[in-house]
Amino acid sequence: MVQILTPDGVIAPSAEAEPYAELVEGLDDSTLETFYRDMVRSRRLDIMGANLQRQGQLALWVPSHGQEAAQVGSARAARTQDHIFPSYREHVVGMIRGLDPVRIMALLRGATLGGWDPAETGNFHLYTLVLASQTLHATGYAMGLRFDGLVGTGDPETDTAVLVYYGDGSTSQGDASEALVFGSSFQTPQVYFIQNNQWAISVPVQRQSRVPLAQRGPGFGMPGIRIDGNDVLASYAVTRTAMEQARAGEGPSLIEALTYRMGAHTTADDPTKYRPEGELESWIARDPISRYRTWLEGRGASEAFFDQADADADDYAADVRRRTLELQAPSRPAIFEHVYSEPHPLMAQQAEWLERYEAGFEGGAA
Amino acid sequence: MPMGKAINAGLRKALADDPKVLLMGEDIGPLGGVFRVTEGLHAEFGGDRVIDSPLAESGIVGTAIGLAMRGYRPVLEIQFDGFVFPAFDQITTQLGRQNLRHDGRMPMPVVIRIPYGGHIGSIEHHQESPEAYFTHTPGIRVVSPSSPHDAYWMIQEAIASNDPVIFFEPKSRYWPKGPVDLDHAGIALHSSRVMRRGTDVTVVGHGAMVATLLQAADIAEQEGRSLEVVDLRSLSPIDYGPLVDSVQRTGRLVVAQEAVGFTSLGSEVAATIAERCFYSLEAPVLRVSSFDTPFPPAALEADYLPSPDRVLEAVDRALAY
Numbered sequence: 001m002v003q004i005l006t007p008d009g010v011i012a013p014s015a016e017a018e019p020y021a022e023l024v025e026g027l028d029d030s031t032l033e034t035f036y037r038d039m040v041r042s043r044r045l046d047i048m049g050a051n052l053q054r055q056g057q058l059a060l061w062v063p064s065h066g067q068e069a070a071q072v073g074s075a076r077a078a079r080t081q082d083h084i085f086p087s088y089r090e091h092v093v094g095m096i097r098g099l100d101p102v103r104i105m106a107l108l109r110g111a112t113l114g115g116w117d118p119a120e121t122g123n124f125h126l127y128t129l130v131l132a133s134q135t136l137h138a139t140g141y142a143m144g145l146r147f148d149g150l151v152g153t154g155d156p157e158t159d160t161a162v163l164v165y166y167g168d169g170s171t172s173q174g175d176a177s178e179a180l181v182f183g184s185s186f187q188t189p190q191v192y193f194i195q196n197n198q199w200a201i202s203v204p205v206q207r208q209s210r211v212p213l214a215q216r217g218p219g220f221g222m223p224g225i226r227i228d229g230n231d232v233l234a235s236y237a238v239t240r241t242a243m244e245q246a247r248a249g250e251g252p253s254l255i256e257a258l259t260y261r262m263g264a265h266t267t268a269d270d271p272t273k274y275r276p277e278g279e280l281e282s283w284i285a286r287d288p289i290s291r292y293r294t295w296l297e298g299r300g301a302s303e304a305f306f307d308q309a310d311a312d313a314d315d316y317a318a319d320v321r322r323r324t325l326e327l328q329a330p331s332r333p334a335i336f337e338h339v340y341s342e343p344h345p346l347m348a349q350q351a352e353w354l355e356r357y358e359a360g361f362e363g364g365a366a
Numbered sequence: 367m368p369m370g371k372a373i374n375a376g377l378r379k380a381l382a383d384d385p386k387v388l389l390m391g392e393d394i395g396p397l398g399g400v401f402r403v404t405e406g407l408h409a410e411f412g413g414d415r416v417i418d419s420p421l422a423e424s425g426i427v428g429t430a431i432g433l434a435m436r437g438y439r440p441v442l443e444i445q446f447d448g449f450v451f452p453a454f455d456q457i458t459t460q461l462g463r464q465n466l467r468h469d470g471r472m473p474m475p476v477v478i479r480i481p482y483g484g485h486i487g488s489i490e491h492h493q494e495s496p497e498a499y500f501t502h503t504p505g506i507r508v509v510s511p512s513s514p515h516d517a518y519w520m521i522q523e524a525i526a527s528n529d530p531v532i533f534f535e536p537k538s539r540y541w542p543k544g545p546v547d548l549d550h551a552g553i554a555l556h557s558s559r560v561m562r563r564g565t566d567v568t569v570v571g572h573g574a575m576v577a578t579l580l581q582a583a584d585i586a587e588q589e590g591r592s593l594e595v596v597d598l599r600s601l602s603p604i605d606y607g608p609l610v611d612s613v614q615r616t617g618r619l620v621v622a623q624e625a626v627g628f629t630s631l632g633s634e635v636a637a638t639i640a641e642r643c644f645y646s647l648e649a650p651v652l653r654v655s656s657f658d659t660p661f662p663p664a665a666l667e668a669d670y671l672p673s674p675d676r677v678l679e680a681v682d683r684a685l686a687y
Contacts, residue, residue, distance in 0.1 A: 115469040118435075125435075126467055130459045136425055137460070140432020147388075147414050148436070174452070178425035185420055338470035339504050341528040345603050 001258065002238050003228035007286040009294025011233075016225075020237035027236075035076065035232050036296060037309045039068035039289045042092035044313035045101060046263070048321055049091075049108070053267040057325060059110045062089050066230075066262035069288030070195050071165075072096070073235025074257070077243055078163050079156070083118070083145075085138035085164040088127040089195070093165070097122030105324040112330065131170040135179035135192065138164035142188035142252070151189045152249025159247035161189040163239070169200025171216065172208045180220035180254070189246040191239060192217075192254040195229060197261035202274040217254035229257030230288040260286070332358070370540035372514035373403050373479075375548075376521035377441065381411050384439065387525060390417040390426055391443030391479075400445055401481055401540055423453035430476050431460055439475040441525055447482035448491025454499070461530045462505030473528035477521070482510075483574050483624050484656075484671050485538035487664040494661055495573075495625035500532045501602040501634070508602040509555060510534040512576035514544040516599060523555035534601075536574035556600040558608050564594035567618040567681050570609055570635060572598040575622050575672065582674040586681060593681065601631055609635070610642050617648035618684040622672050627655025649687035652680045 002017045004024055013021045046065045053061040064071065067089070075093040078084060086093055091104055099121040106112045107127065114126040128134035142162040145151055150160045170176050171194060183190050194213050198205050205213075217224020225242070227234045235257060242253035260283035264271050271280075293306065336351040367375070380387045389404060395418035398405030408416040419426050423444060430440035444450045450457075457478070464472045484493040500508050507529050511517040517535070524531040553559060561576060562583050569579045576597045583593040594612050598604060613619050619639050621632040636651040654672045662670050 112469075113463075113467045115467070117468060117471040119471075128460075130455065133428065133456065133460050136428025136456065137432040137435065139425075140429030140434075141436050142432070143429060144433045144436030144438055147438070175424055175428060175456070178420070178422040178428065181420045181422060182425050182429050338466045338468075340507070341465045341470065341473040345605075 001226045001228055002234045003231050004233040004237065005231045005291060005295055007230070007291050009291045009298065011295065017234060020234065020241060023237045023240065024233045031076075032296065033301070033305065035072055035236070036289075036292060037312065038072040038076070038092055038096060039232065039292065040309045041095065041313045041316055042068045042072065043289060044317045045091060045095075045320065048317040049105070050263065050267060052105070052321065052324060053108075058105065058108045060108050061267045062108070063261065063263035063266070064089050064091055066260045066283065066288070067195055067197055068092060069232035069292070070229035070235050070257035070259045073232040074163065074193055074239040074255070077236050077240035078161075079243070080122070081157070081160045082243065083123040083125065083138070083141055083160070083162045085125045085134045085141070085162065086127055087134065087165050087167060087170065088129055089167070090165050094121065094124045097124035099124050101320050102323045102327070105320065106327050109324065109327055111327050132166055132173035132175040132179070135164055135166055135170070135176050136182070138162045139179045139182045139188055139190060142183065142190040143186050145189055146186065151247060156247075159189075161191065161243045161246035163191045163193060163243065165193050165195060167200065168194060168196040168198070168205045168208050168213060169203070171213055180216065180222070183252040184221040187249075187251040189249065190252040191242045191246055192252065193239065194254065194256045195259055196256050197259050199261060199265065199271070199274070201265040201269055212256065214254065214256035222252045222254055224254045224256065226256045226258065229259030230286050230291070232288060232292055259288075367514050367518075367546045368541050368543050369511070369514045369517045369535070370401055370403050372518040372546050373521050373535065374405060374407070375546075376518045377404065378407060378410070380441070380522050380525045381407065381415060386437055387439045387441060388415045388417060388433070389441045389443070390419050390430060392419055392421055392426075392445050394418060394443050399443060401537060403479075403535070403540070404443065423449055424456050427453040427456040427461060427476075427478065431456065431464060431474065434474050434476050435464075435472060439525055441477045442479065444478060444480045446492045447480055447494040447496055450478075450480055450496060457500070457506065457530075457532075458503045462503050465529070466505060474530045475525070475528050476530045477524045477533050478530070479521075479533045479535060481537040481540075482534045483536045483538060484661065484667050485574060487667065489664065490661070493664070493667065495623070495656070497532075497534055497601055498625060498630045501631055505530070506602065507531045507556070507600075508534065509600045510536065510573040511599065512536065512539065512573055512597050515546045515552070518546050518548070519551035520555055520599070523551070527555070534573060538574045539577065556603055556605055558596055558598050558600065558605040560594060560608050560612060561597050562593070562595040564592040564616065566592045566616060567620060567684050568594045568596060568609070568612040568616045569620045569622060569677060569681070570596040570598060571622040572601060572631075573624070575624055578672060578674055579622060579677060582677040582681070585674055586678060591681065591685070598635075604635065604638075606638060606642065609639065613639055613643045614646040617646055619643075619647070619651045620654060620677060620680045620684055621651060622654040622677050622680075624656055624671055626658050627653055628658045630655060649684040652684055654680045
């Protein structure tokens with residue numbers, strides 16, 4: 001397992017981490033601070049989202065508490081031109097790419113089905129609620145990049161890769177395996193990033209796989225690398241290396257980030273019913289944010305920096321919360337809009353019917 | 367020209383006209399597909415335009431969604447009707463919804479070609495008519511040509527559409543020849559068409575059933591009865607105009623299909639015509655379908671599939687009211 005930063009907050013690369021240590025040493029203070037600020041902001045948003053759901057303002061919240069390092073490190077490893085296909089838990093990845101989290105709130109509030117355009121959100125694609133479906137979309141997109149000649153040109157501004165996120169539960173889906181078949185066969189410029197957060201709702205990862213999920217990579221003909229997903233430095237360094245290999249035309253890689261979903265799967269779930277006693281505590285001891293903070297403190301980061309990061313995260317969350325509560329339901333005709341991209345007689349007829357039906361009530365009241 | 371060749375010619379034209387069109391499917395490359403519909407295209411356009419895929423239907427459709435996001439116009443081949451179901455999830459939960467989920471900013475110009483239907487004496491899962499599953503899915507368009515001319519034009523129009531189109535090819539019609547006007551399509555993709563004028567009973571169907579209906583009309587004529595034959599062509603959306611006109615003239619409708627009858631396309635047509643033509647109808651709308659069973663062993667297919675005689679039996683019933 002690739003681990004660079006230990007749970008105690010000490011840089012002590014594991015044997016597997018040796019090839020990546022240099023990459024981490026080259027990171028400047030600003031980048032290192034950005035990782036921290038991203039993770040704190042993610043956790044703050046997570047708490048706010050869960051509260052909003054409890055207050056009846058969201059239909060559902062999908063927590064990412066505990067997975068900040070896996071998400072921030074990998075997301076920060078992508079270049080501007082890269083495309084990212086999330087599952088439905090990668091809120092901070094979207095934020096890093098420029099997605100306004102209110103769009104996520106709108107989805108979880110039941111006001112939209114997503115609605116953002118990847119071209120306007122740093123090539124961050126829509127959430128996909130059907131497990132592993134997006135692994136195939138990402139693979140097809142990566143095939144297209146290859147057909148377009150945007151791989152292996154040697155120009156770092158041109159070469160493009162795809163990063164796709166999915167979870168340990170999703171690996172059991174046929175689509176996840178088919179994606180690896182297509183990715184390997186077509187040598188797509190792509191990184192398959194599995195966040196193994198140990199639980200697929202209530203079912204432990206052992207029910208999904210008898211072997212480490214990273215071993216799926218070699219089985220399909222690509223490297224499979226297991227990382228400490230609570231180590232933001234390992235997540236960054238390994239993903240960055242794999243993405244560079246993908247852009248260079250060396251084909252896809254699979255990364256398994258070992259992490260832990262500290263909250264529920266969603267707010268519809270109660271983890272106290274299935275988690276063994278002591279498990280959560282053991283993972284709290286491996287918390288991605290506190291270990292990173294310890295290390296930054298050791299490097300001389302000031303108390304003021306941490307205070308500022310907290311204050312910024314509070315402001316950010318408050319702003320998102322305020323704007324979430326202002327979200328309006330879409331107008332009624334939206335039911336029929338965009339089901340087809342070209343005119344369709346049933347949509348026209350039914351939209352007209354609904355308009356007349358509603359107008360009938362207005363007429364009766366008058 | 368036979369329909370198989372007509373589709374081949376249509377695909378060739380689409381590939382030549384637009385570099386973003388690509389074909390993908392199992393065995394469609396050097397082999398040219400098990401029905402040879404893509405024959406010669408791999409040699410002409412290369413392996414990046416005519417792609418032999420891994421043997422994985424969900425993968426074929428799922429990666430095509432990603433290719434469409436990248437600006438490609440994938441034309442997929444599902445080898446046989448009964449093998450589309452591994453891709454059903456990608457078609458219904460993903461392909462048909464991408465444009466909607468993206469607020470209209472992610473059109474999905476994906477065509478899925480599916481050879482379908484019976485009459486070729488094949489084995490299990492090779493002779494089915496699963497079109498109702500797809501017409502039941504919002505966001506998806508479904509068409510089925512019945513003639514070489516329509517096949518040549520409809521495949522090109524389907525590829526030009528920015529919406530996903532399932533293109534059901536009646537495989538028993540791959541070989542019979544028919545005229546193809548390479549200069550004029552005649553009518554638009556989502557139009558229905560009156561194939562033969564008549565005055566006593568309207569009969570409507572799609573795909574291979576149109577040939578059966580025309581045969582039935584020939585026989586009926588010898589018996590002094592005049593059937594009007596309508597080819598639906600487009601199964602979703604359905605162009606009801608010519609059908610409503612026809613039923614208002616004849617007062618009787620028989621809907622025929624190879625598919626299982628229960629909750630079928632024919633049921634939809636029957637219900638709609640009952641609503642729209644209630645005061646013109648002299649008899650209930652009758653359905654002629656295959657039985658509500660799995661497709662039987664091919665030795666029994668003649669007893670299973672609607673024949674001209676079974677259509678005429680329904681015509682008799684309609685006229686008896």
